[in-house]
Structures are given as structure tokens and as C-alpha cells.
Amino acid sequence: MAQTVIIRADDLGYSPGVNTGIAAAVAAGSVGCVSVLCVPGLWTEEGLASLAGRDVALGVHSCISNGRPAAGAAAVPALVNETGAFRSSRFYRSAEQDPVPPEQALAEIRAQVAWFTEHTSRRPDYLDIHAVPSKSLSTAAEQVAAEMGLPFLGFGIGETHAVGRANLRLHLPPSHTAPYDPWASLAGALDVAPEDTALVHVTHPGYVDAPLLRRSGLTENRAWEAEMLCSAELPDWLANRRARMTDLRAIL
Template sequence: MKIILRADDLGISEGVNYGIFKAVYDGMVSCVGLMPNMESARHGYDLIKDLDICLGQHTNICLGKPVSDPLKIPSLVNENGEFYISREINHRQQDTVDILECELEIEAQLQRFIEITGKKPEYFEGHAVFSKNYFQALKNVAKRYHLFYDHPMDENWQKQYHIQSLDYFSLDDRGLYDPYQYFESQLPNIQKNECSLVVFHPGFLDQYILKHSSYTLIRPMECAFLCSQWLKDWLLKHHIEIVDFRNYQKE
């Protein structure tokens, strides 16, 4: 049995960066996604660059400013030249994301990723937007640059790589869930899957997150869980091996 523990949102804020660093250094995270367009992206990379971690691009078209010229991507930005937020994009009745404009921004973020890290991402996926056009643009750019595209919601992708996402958890009125109970409930799925994937958003809170993100209390909670002795003992008890996307890149 194998499992990938992915941490998203490196670079979204300094507080989240410190939490992700702890979740890698003291915890069980095996993959981390960097948001190249964010102001704290370089700060986040500097924290984790010397750790043995699979580092991917967590492409972002719904928070902050684009890397490319806003005038060239009008379907993605508002009158201030900033990205439309995910809630607005996901609730539109039509998919308004222009594929070619999206590819332009994705490629610009890829170049920023390489500028920051000195290398290509070890996996490639997107943040918080559920648009078919967005997914197609990500897939197109990944193919063009020979990148490992991570799309666990796609059944064909799951079959190709034999990686299954675990069931989504339900958040309570505080935006929290019980990660210990969740893992116990998902044990049968982990046992039947060749490899399972769980996505987390560990981090510490700062003013940027409190103002711009719907994920607040969940971040330090998940950070504590990922660093817990309970999780380490639980994985060992059930003979579950932690792997990352580097195990699948050449398949």
C-alpha cells in the first residue's frame, strides 16, 4: 500500500510557507505545490529548497496578480488586472476561461517557477478552479514541456497511473473536520488502492490568509495532524508507504 500526501499553496503567504515547512520537516508531507505568481513564492521556496521533497507547480489563476500582461488575458482578470476569485469563476453558468489566454498565463507561471527554483516542476496541476478549459490548458502546457500532469479527478488519469484520490471530507460550520477519524474511515480504500492521494493545505495563519482565503482554521489543524506521532504510528501500523510523484514520472 502506498500513499501520496500533497501540500498545496506554498507561496500564498509567509504564514502558510512556515506551516508547510514544518509539515515537511517535522511531518509526513511528500509533495509540495508552489504558486509561482504569488509575492511570497520565493520566500516559500527558500524555506524548503534544501529538503528532500517533490516540488510541483500549483498553478494559480484565481488569486492575486498574473505573471503575464493582464491586457493579453482578459478572460482571466478583472478591471484592476487581478484574477477573478475562484468562487466567482466556479459559479458561472458558462466556462468563460479562454484556453489560449490560460495557456499564456500558465506558461508565464512555469517560467517564473523555473526562475525561482532553477528547475522544472516535478509535477504540474492547478489551484481551486474547476473549469474544463482550465484543465485542458494545463494539460496542453504539461504536454508541450514534458511535465508530469497531476489530475486526480480524471478517471483516465487515475487508471493510467494507478493513483486514486481518497473520498472528500465534509467540513463543519467552522470549516474543520476530524483528520484522525477521516483516515480511519479511509483505511479500506487505502488498502484496496495501489496508491492513494490526499491533498492538504497546512499552514500558519497571517493577515493575508484571513483576508483572502476561505481556508483558515483548517490550515494549522492539518499542519498539526501531519506532524503528529499518531499519523506516523498509524502509517507504520498499517504498513503504508509514503511515496511521491517522482515514483511515477517515467511510467
């Protein structure tokens, strides 16, 4: 029996180059869901337009470290800097204690879900979280997902959770490392995933541009992932490992 793999493409809206990489991977048929940055100040509307006509699962990539709050700066004062933009992920990672007030995280995620619905005219297929290791953020996203009856895909790396009709196991490659081989990363995830689980393999396809260099520490490795996801060899490569790609919605 073939193992199920859902390849998740994160960060739609981060930059024009990221949008291009994700759109190319979706067009190649290798992406099972796309996580969307639903905040003002980024390139999300352009990213959504690049997927027009593509039938792919879309989720809210709950974000408090790029762009500006969907709820407005006044509603989430602890999450913004003096310009009203979100604080950087470096701020959250360097904090000794979780600096995210739970009520502000809830307000912002609800506003991001509303932003998504307004710009797509549909409900999201799932929620997850972007970049920030905050328990308050994760708990808030999980609460909003539960309120809406949606899956939450922000659980810990390597944990197995019952979601829909399947058990899901999340794998996030160490893609900040160099040199980075996305094929080896995916092979390693398949090697350790239990046969009775569906592997959610998190990727960040994209192409390097100035906005990405200005904002992110994850740069050229996105291009390596885009190349893999656009490769005509990927389906056969997976089949040789007794695995097959599918859309997230197929197992919910």
C-alpha cells in the first residue's frame, strides 16, 4: 500500500518571487495545500491571483511577524513596532517568555480568517502558524480552527494527530541549512513516517528577490525546493518509494 504524502507550500504572499515559485509548484501538480499569509502589507493578493483557476486547498498561515495586522495595530499593540508593522520573528525567538498576549493572538487570527474569506470568497481549508514559536499563537490558532470546525496543522514536528479520516504527521525540513538537498529531506521524512500515517511535508518554494532578501533568512533553499516540486521526475521518484501525493482535502 502506498504511503500518502501531502506537500504543503508555505508563505504565499511573502514576496513576488515566493508567489512565482508556489504558483509553478501548484501548476506542476505536486502541492497538496498552500498556506496563505493573510495580512496587509505583503503580496498576498497577487499570490492568490497567480493561483486563479487552480483547484488547491488553501489555509490561513497565522502570522504575527511579517506585514501589518489584519485587526489593526490598535487591537494588537504588543505585536507591533513603532511603525505599526508586526515585530520580526527574531524578537519572538529571543524573548525569555512568550511575549504574545493570548487575547491579542485570538483577535488577530480571527481578523486574518476574515481577510482570507473577503479575498477568496470561501472558507479556509485549515489553519496553521507561521515562523513564530509562540504557545499563545499556536493555542489561539487551534481555538479558532476548532470554532470553525477546521483542521489545525500547526502541531509539533514528528507528532501524529488524527485529522479527518487520517492520521497526519508533520515534517518541517531543516531548510535554513546549507548545503540543502530537498530530495534527501523528503526521502528522510518518508523513511521514518509510520505506514499508517499521511505525511504532511512542509516546503517553502520560491525564487530569490529583493523583498525576500530584505525580510527572510530563508532564501536560496526556497529555489531548491521549487526545482524539486516542479520536476517531472517527482511522481515516479515517490512511486519508487511506495508513496503518492494527494490533496489535503482528499483525506479530511
